[in-house]
Amino acid sequence: MRKQRFVSVNLQKWTRRRRFHISRHIFWVVLVLLMAGNFTYADAQTRPNVKLVLQVTIDGLRADLLNRYGDGFGKDGFRFLMKKGIVYTNAHYQHANTETIVGHTTLATGAFPSQHGMIGNVWFDREAGELAYNIEDPDSPIIQTRENVSKGEQVDPAQKKSRTQGRSPAVILAPTFGDGLAAYYGGRSKIFGVSGKDRSAVSMAGHVGKAFWYSTNTGDFVTSTYYYDAYPDWVSKWNAQRKAERYAGKSWSLLNDAPAYLLGTQDDRPYEADLRGYGRVFPHPFGQANDTLFYTRILVSPIGDQLTLDFSKALIKHEQLGQDEIPDYLSISFSSVDAVNHFFGPSSLENEDVVVQLDRTLADLFAFIDKTVGLKHTLVVFAADHGMADMPEYMTELGYKAGRLDPDEIVAAANQAGRKFGVDEIVRFFYRPYLYLNDEKIAAEKIDRMKVEHFIADALTDLEGISLAVASSRLSAQQTNPLQEQVRNNYHVSRSGDIYIIQEPYWFLFDKGPVAAMHGSPWRYDTHVPIVFMGPGIQPKTVHRRVHPVDVAPTIAALLGMTPPGSAQGMPLEEVLNRKMK
Ligand SMILES: [Zn+2]
Numbered sequence: 330m331r332k333q334r335f336v337s338v339n340l341q342k343w344t345r346r347r348r349f350h351i352s353r354h355i356f357w358v359v360l361v362l363l364m365a366g367n368f369t370y371a372d373a374q375t376r377p378n379v380k381l382v383l384q385v386t387i388d389g390l391r392a393d394l395l396n397r398y399g400d401g402f403g404k405d406g407f408r409f410l411m412k413k414g415i416v417y418t419n420a421h422y423q424h425a426n427t428e429t430i431v432g433h434t435t436l437a438t439g440a441f442p443s444q445h446g447m448i449g450n451v452w453f454d455r456e457a458g459e460l461a462y463n464i465e466d467p468d469s470p471i472i473q474t475r476e477n478v479s480k481g482e483q484v485d486p487a488q489k490k491s492r493t494q495g496r497s498p499a500v501i502l503a504p505t506f507g508d509g510l511a512a513y514y515g516g517r518s519k520i521f522g523v524s525g526k527d528r529s530a531v532s533m534a535g536h537v538g539k540a541f542w543y544s545t546n547t548g549d550f551v552t553s554t555y556y557y558d559a560y561p562d563w564v565s566k567w568n569a570q571r572k573a574e575r576y577a578g579k580s581w582s583l584l585n586d587a588p589a590y591l592l593g594t595q596d597d598r599p600y601e602a603d604l605r606g607y608g609r610v611f612p613h614p615f616g617q618a619n620d621t622l623f624y625t626r627i628l629v630s631p632i633g634d635q636l637t638l639d640f641s642k643a644l645i646k647h648e649q650l651g652q653d654e655i656p657d658y659l660s661i662s663f664s665s666v667d668a669v670n671h672f673f674g675p676s677s678l679e680n681e682d683v684v685v686q687l688d689r690t691l692a693d694l695f696a697f698i699d700k701t702v703g704l705k706h707t708l709v710v711f712a713a714d715h716g717m718a719d720m721p722e723y724m725t726e727l728g729y730k731a732g733r734l735d736p737d738e739i740v741a742a743a744n745q746a747g748r749k750f751g752v753d754e755i756v757r758f759f760y761r762p763y764l765y766l767n768d769e770k771i772a773a774e775k776i777d778r779m780k781v782e783h784f785i786a787d788a789l790t791d792l793e794g795i796s797l798a799v800a801s802s803r804l805s806a807q808q809t810n811p812l813q814e815q816v817r818n819n820y821h822v823s824r825s826g827d828i829y830i831i832q833e834p835y836w837f838l839f840d841k842g843p844v845a846a847m848h849g850s851p852w853r854y855d856t857h858v859p860i861v862f863m864g865p866g867i868q869p870k871t872v873h874r875r876v877h878p879v880d881v882a883p884t885i886a887a888l889l890g891m892t893p894p895g896s897a898q899g900m901p902l903e904e905v906l907n908r909k910m911k
Pocket residue numbers: 388389428429430667714715
């Protein structure tokens with residue numbers, strides 16, 4: 330008994346003491362939780378500081394070009410961005426088909442093409458039995474800006490495949506960062522995409538935002554009925570000024586004297602393309618405004634980027650972006666570096682000059698943003714949609730083995746392999762990089778589809794200039810070749826073809842047509858892009874670890890305290906999130 334009592338007294342004492350300890354612990358736990366909440370979920374400083382998310386994408390800016398042409402930069406463009414921002418030097422796309430719509434949609438959604446569905450600028454529509462241009466939408470025609478527009482000649486090989494003039498994000502299967510921003514703020518954020526190209530404006534504006542892009546028919550910035558019933562007044566006024574037309578009879582001239590350039594001697598090269606009178610050497614004459622290539626030539630020069638900026642400034646002003654506490658979103662995708670790459674190649678004097686002039690355009694953009702919104706309230710997100718390959722002829726000249734593959738020969742080789750199974754003309758369609766087989770013929774002959782696919786893929790892999798042909802049916806199996814992961818990330822069940830063809834490095838999967846150079850391979854020169862974040866509280870830093878463009882949208886979302894876009898696969902970049910608290 331006594332013993333028991335003794336125990337119970339002690340127990341009482343112990344619990345009393347313990348209760349005191351527990352309540353003290355709870356106090357600290359609650360305090361820490363409150364503080365943690367302060368620095369993550371309820372950070373009052375995050376939202377008011379970012380009034381504008383400005384996503385700047387440079388079409389075709391391979392990451393190394395920023396080093397290569399650095400001597401020609403002023404202090405307020407690229408240098409300012411790299412001095413003030415977190416610079417990722419080792420960012421690579423993880424999909425195989427490194428094309429414009431694929432890269433832009435990946436940046437916008439944080440998803441792989443397998444989820445967002447933009448597997449290429451062009452794919453074969455099996456149901457319709459013809460090629461489909463990525464953002465084509467017959468139900469959303471472009472709103473005309475002028476009467477009796479004389480149609481410009483189309484030299485963009487992807488645009489050429491479009492069947493109608495309608496454009497919308499309807500076929501993009503994943504939500505973008507902008508879509509999420511609209512949802513988060515109850516539709517109060519203003520969301521816009523502007524670009525020299527339709528696909529780069531539409532993909533970044535997402536499903537909720539509004540898009541404007543440069544027309545190579547008129548030099549106007551246009552939109553479609555998906556976004557508007559009629560042009561806002563300020564757009565009509567901007568277009569009425571006919572700013573592109575002011576360059577009629579003028580030329581693209583070098584910003585500096587040729588010897589000032591690293592590639593000063595790389596001007597006249599026989600394998601560069603001539604846009605009928607635009608020439609291979611400086612100065613490049615734009616021709617007269619009634620020339621059907623006039624507005625295309627403008628885009629294939631630094632003027633294309635300057636007009637894109639000029640239109641964006643008008644948009645920022647008239648739509649009053651970044652003027653209140655609800656963050657707005659503006660994507661500007663500059664298209665002229667890519668356009669110049671396609672005609673002159675990424676190792677041309679033209680390429681160096683267009684990047685150096687873009688540096689001045691960026692300086693102009695940053696100064697304008699600082700004046701209107703304030704850079705201290707702007708999160709600048711900078712990247713590129715893909716890199717660029719040097720031309721096979723240039724690489725051959727340097728001593729590297731490379732060439733161009735004739736698409737007809739690829740089809741012939743595949744058909745020949747198909748005959749082993751008793752099927753004539755087994756290829757239904759080929760458009761790089763996908764080969765589509767004829768389902769009806771394969772079904773009629775009752776042959777093992779997998780066997781045929783693998784046999785043809787192996788036959789194509791044997792061709793000179795082809796590194797690997799991957800049968801889609803092989804993608805799910807355990808594989809050892811890292812290229813197959815990129816092909817898998819690119820695979821969408823209804824849009825992708827049956828066999829993905831990968832060329833050897835520096836080989837092109839197309840014949841020389843109006844354009845001379847082409848990106849789109851899974852090789853590093855096509856996957857390597859710059860990624861930079863600059864904005865309030867972001868501590869300048871250079872980061873060399875491997876990161877990916879799918880990380881970009883989740884990073885912006887995390888920085889604003891939002892959940893990532895629905896299909897995003899990337900991870901928020903820690904260096905950006907660890908910003909300085911005031
Ligand atoms: Zn592009």
